[in-house]
Amino acid sequence: MGFFHQVLPGIGTKYELETDSGDIISVIFMANGRVQLYTQPARCPECYAADLNPMETRRLGNVLTGAIMEAEEEGVEIAFSALADLRIVVHTYIIGAKLAGKAISDLDIRSRTGVTVLAVSRDGKNTVNPRPDFRFISGDAVVVIGESDQIRAFEQEFME
């Protein structure tokens, strides 16, 4: 299943979902707020149908409601197409030896990368919105939130 998104200058934004069976469904958000929906079957050019599996159905539903989720390993990207294509990434990481014993405020995570630490999971106990003086220990699972560029900066700065 492929899922693509591209800007069409003068028209709006196009989301294209290619199903496992090769059918293509395109959703185009236009500048005037209207949406055009297309189906292009792979095998039968004269008919207008697409065959979706449950995952693909959820994806299409997400596109149409305006909050598009793109899942990757340990992370999910949410795009709010109604809000000028706002895209937010939520990602999880495991704290290694490099950051162990350091507090969030020591690391200056937000001002250096723009990323916010949303929650930390330690031995099955979760801390949501940890305080700046929260100290990591090795093996903590952290959930961070930010734009994809900020997440990339976070990875380069702290996770490599």
Add this chain to the structure above:
Amino acid sequence: MEGIAVALAVCVGVALICRRYAIPPIPFYIITGLLLGTAGLGVVHSSEVSEWIAHMGLLFLLFTMGLHLHPGEVAKRRSSFLKAGIIDLCINFSAGFAVAFIIGLPLYDAVVLAGAFYISSSAIALSSLIDNRKLGFRESDTVIWLMVFEDIILVALLIMLASQDVSPLRTIGIILCVAVAAFTFAWKFRGHLHQFFAREDELPILVVFLSVVLAVAIAGVTGVPDSLLVIILGSAISLVASERAEAVARPFREVFLVVFFVFFGISVSFSGAPSLILLASVIILAIVTKFCSGVLIGKVIHGRALSGIDIWADTTSRGEFSILLALLYGSSAVVPVVAALVVVTSCVGSFTGKYSIRIRRWFGGITAGK
């Protein structure tokens, strides 16, 4: 003012009929102008006011074109964007140039005519893709980005033509300075500007109007054409609030542009035009060369010559940018040729755009039959 009222009133009727039958109104605005003006009944003449409004229409057209030239989005395009654009440019521009020499135009006019011959109408192409429900096709993406490529070439052409009369280095230097200043400002204050354009009150509208008027003012001081400056300002604003700025500029553009088209028609005189046979062959050639470039692009980008039929169907119309080139830089020998070219190709283009699927099937039948 009476002239503008008469012309606009007729245009409202024309637009109503065009919307009813889902055909692009642009050629019919020009035809209305031709009928009312010098070439026809001679009841409406252009005045200072109409010229000013028409000029604002042209500037708002270029401003919104600039809004679509988001540097980041253009830079992200893959090689297919360049390939399609270069094929389109090479075939159509050189054909237009050849035509100009056959008519016997001097070099400067030949460049203008070649540009007008090459550049398709973005307005007609985009509304055809939306109205005829073709946005889902991959060929439509190619058409849309082809329009962006043509816009970039138009900017290059405008710079070239503008730097003709005064010293080219000075003109290009000023353009670069304005561009650097505008882009740096937009980038530096992008957060503030983004919030500013999100306001619901009259301020974003005032600022959009100001940026167009500012372009005219800078042009007055520096001698660099306002048409170029307004594109640069539009492109800089596209970094921060492309969609909102477009929504704000749209009402100005819609109204002023109708005046621009109809008064273009009114001002055209066919007295200096080449013979009817020559005009007809130029127009047929314009349709044929877009067919050739379309088929070649279809073959190269989509692997199917038949895809090219779809591309041709929506790019065959020449329109606003051709007129703009003729009006700004063309002599009286170029203007009637471009007027005829735009009217006929855009009528043909509205037909091919509407029935492109049938036309492709028909061509598919012929090629399969061989």
